[in-house]
Amino acid sequence: MDITHDLTSVIAKSFGLFYLLTLSIGIAAYAFWPSLGKRFERAANSILDDEDGPCR
Amino acid sequence: MLQRLTIAERQLALAISIAIILAGLLMAAAGSGDPMGPHGAIVMFAGAIVFLAVLRVIQDPEPLENRAENYYDDPTRVGLLISLGWAVIGMGMGVWVAAQLAWPDLRFDAAWSSFGRIRPVHTSGVIFGFGGNALIATSFHVMQRTSRARLAGHVAPWFVLLGFNLFCVIAASGYLMGVTQSKEYAEPEWYADLWLVVVWVIYFVLYIRTLARRNEPHIYVANWYYLAFILVVAVLHIVNNLAVPASFAGAKSYSAFAGVQDAMTQWWYGHNAVAFFLTAGFLGMLYYFLPKRAERPIYSYRLSILSFWGITFFYIWAGSHHLHYTALPQWVQTLGMTFSVMLLVPSWASAGNALMTLNGAWHKVRDDATLRFMMVAAVFYGLSTFEGSFMAVRAVNSLSHYTDWTVGHVHAGAMGWVALITFGSIYAVVPTLWQRETMYSWKLVEWHFWLALAGTVIYVFAMWNSGITQGLMWRTYTESGTLTYSFTDTLVAMHPYYVARAAGGALFLAGAILAAINVYLTIRNVPQKRTEGDYPTPSEATEPAVPVAE
Numbered sequence: 324m325d326i327t328h329d330l331t332s333v334i335a336k337s338f339g340l341f342y343l344l345t346l347s348i349g350i351a352a353y354a355f356w357p358s359l360g361k362r363f364e365r366a367a368n369s370i371l372d373d374e375d376g377p378c379r
Numbered sequence: 380m381l382q383r384l385t386i387a388e389r390q391l392a393l394a395i396s397i398a399i400i401l402a403g404l405l406m407a408a409a410g411s412g413d414p415m416g417p418h419g420a421i422v423m424f425a426g427a428i429v430f431l432a433v434l435r436v437i438q439d440p441e442p443l444e445n446r447a448e449n450y451y452d453d454p455t456r457v458g459l460l461i462s463l464g465w466a467v468i469g470m471g472m473g474v475w476v477a478a479q480l481a482w483p484d485l486r487f488d489a490a491w492s493s494f495g496r497i498r499p500v501h502t503s504g505v506i507f508g509f510g511g512n513a514l515i516a517t518s519f520h521v522m523q524r525t526s527r528a529r530l531a532g533h534v535a536p537w538f539v540l541l542g543f544n545l546f547c548v549i550a551a552s553g554y555l556m557g558v559t560q561s562k563e564y565a566e567p568e569w570y571a572d573l574w575l576v577v578v579w580v581i582y583f584v585l586y587i588r589t590l591a592r593r594n595e596p597h598i599y600v601a602n603w604y605y606l607a608f609i610l611v612v613a614v615l616h617i618v619n620n621l622a623v624p625a626s627f628a629g630a631k632s633y634s635a636f637a638g639v640q641d642a643m644t645q646w647w648y649g650h651n652a653v654a655f656f657l658t659a660g661f662l663g664m665l666y667y668f669l670p671k672r673a674e675r676p677i678y679s680y681r682l683s684i685l686s687f688w689g690i691t692f693f694y695i696w697a698g699s700h701h702l703h704y705t706a707l708p709q710w711v712q713t714l715g716m717t718f719s720v721m722l723l724v725p726s727w728a729s730a731g732n733a734l735m736t737l738n739g740a741w742h743k744v745r746d747d748a749t750l751r752f753m754m755v756a757a758v759f760y761g762l763s764t765f766e767g768s769f770m771a772v773r774a775v776n777s778l779s780h781y782t783d784w785t786v787g788h789v790h791a792g793a794m795g796w797v798a799l800i801t802f803g804s805i806y807a808v809v810p811t812l813w814q815r816e817t818m819y820s821w822k823l824v825e826w827h828f829w830l831a832l833a834g835t836v837i838y839v840f841a842m843w844n845s846g847i848t849q850g851l852m853w854r855t856y857t858e859s860g861t862l863t864y865s866f867t868d869t870l871v872a873m874h875p876y877y878v879a880r881a882a883g884g885a886l887f888l889a890g891a892i893l894a895a896i897n898v899y900l901t902i903r904n905v906p907q908k909r910t911e912g913d914y915p916t917p918s919e920a921t922e923p924a925v926p927v928a929e
Contacts, residue, residue, distance in 0.1 A: 350685065351685065354682075365597070367676035367677050370525060370599060370676075371670070371676065373527065376450065
């Protein structure tokens with residue numbers, strides 16, 4: 324099968340479109356998921372004091 | 380330093396160095412009469428240095444250290460010092476290259492010192508030598524801290540660091556001998572490329588294995604950027620360097636691609652080298668060292684996640700904006716242009732996130748040049764990503780392409796963003812790594828900051844002026860439809876800007892030299908920081924973990 328411009332643009336406009344849409348919705352949902360707030364806050368604060376060795 | 384390896388690890392290191400010496404011998408024998416021969420000698424020499432260094436300590440007793448209690452920072456320390464060394468070399472070559480353009484006699488008529496050979500020594504020296512070593516070193520530092528886990532392995536980090544530097548030396552010495560694939564930022568020939576694949580795969584495995592040992596439930600966002608840097612650079616490097624050697628006994632090879640496909644592959648690589656080498660990795664630095672230095676968590680962690688995925692997914696498509704008005708199909712050019720414009724959103728989200736983190740810490744920015752380095756880096760990141768999106772628009776590109784404007788844009792990013800965040804991170808991390816109270820001289824840090832900022836501004840303004848002048852002169856026609864200006868006319872018009880550029884670069888280089896001196900004096904002269912009570916005591920120290928008085 325030849326890889327033509329028509330073929331790649333059909334793939335891009337069908338599969339590619341929905342793949343990127345799903346991905347962006349998924350990422351936004353993950354980033355703003357309310358119950359993950361605590362985990363993110365903990366991660367953001369965890370770097371401020373991390374010189375006390377590997378295992379604490 | 381090597382005494383901290385166990386006997387088995389020393390033996391492994393010895394075996395690897397012997398293998399490298401033999402590989403070098405093979406290259407030297409097969410490639411005699413070709414630049415591959417001298418490269419074989421360099422490989423043998425590099426292997427021999429490691430061999431002798433390990434042999435010296437092979438009989439020493441096993442280390443007493445309790446490895447569960449400490450991070451493994453020796454490769455980080457060495458990596459930062461090597462990075463500073465490359466900074467001086469790479470920027471020094473940059474000043475020479477710039478000076479050659481202003482005063483061509485500075486070529487001194489040798490083959491090795493021609494512009495086409497020393498320019499890639501400059502670009503590879505600063506990008507891979509200075510930037511790459513800083514990325515490897517800080518990634519070792521950051522992955523251990525954010526995971527609260529020690530590096531997974533003690534030979535692998537040395538292999539990655541020293542192996543990468545062997546690649547850099549092979550690359551730079553090859554350019555001087557005239558070895559090149561003629562692909563920008565991917566000039567080294569096939570054997571150097573293969574070697575880098577080995578090094579890079581081990582780097583990736585090391586990073587993943589360290590993350591797998593982490594004691595934190597969530598992987599901090601800086602690690603995401605470092606991982607994107609490692610993973611995507613591997614993919615880019617392998618695909619763009621697909622080539623068939625003309626002979627296994629020589630350096631010359633032929634690319635697997637031809638014509639416009641070759642150009643597209645090269646700029647897919649080239650722009651993503653900017654994206655994933657010069658942006659993603661350094662954003663990892665920014666997301667770790669800026670909040671830490673400001674002593675405030677990042678302004679919005681959620682935004683940092685969104686901008687991470689935005690940057691990784693948009694950048695991959697942007698490369699074709701380097702090929703506007705070429706044989707590349709119009710729709711591919713438009714695709715690259717569109718994604719480049721969209722990239723402004725996650726880029727400014729990152730820059731804004733960094734600057735908003737400083738709200739409430741602006742007095743520290745005023746007083747602390749280290750934090751100021753990082754703040755100005757974030758500003759230049761915002762400026763150069765805006766400029767990049769703008770220049771990718773086809774109509775703007777018709778004026779800017781092939782002119783010095785592009786050179787100015789690259790340097791706004793490389794000097795203003797990449798180098799400043801790196802120097803800021805080095806000043807932040809050196810006292811921690813060597814357990815010193817502070818840097819040797821904060822005045823030198825201030826001097827460095829102002830030299831670097833002045834150098835960048837002079838450089839960038841000179842190139843903006845030069846580039847736009849050049850672009851306009853090239854498209855000025857007489858009434859009869861012929862070109863108004865000859866090529867020589869444009870060179871004469873650019874000369875003052877070339878002098879200014881060399882001066883700006885020299886200021887920047889002077890700052891980098893001050894940094895190297897300051898770091899050296901910090902290690903030599905600043906007294907060790909006293910261990911505080913609630914820090915675990917390394918087992919080599921004779922004092923008890925808890926002071927007796929408590």
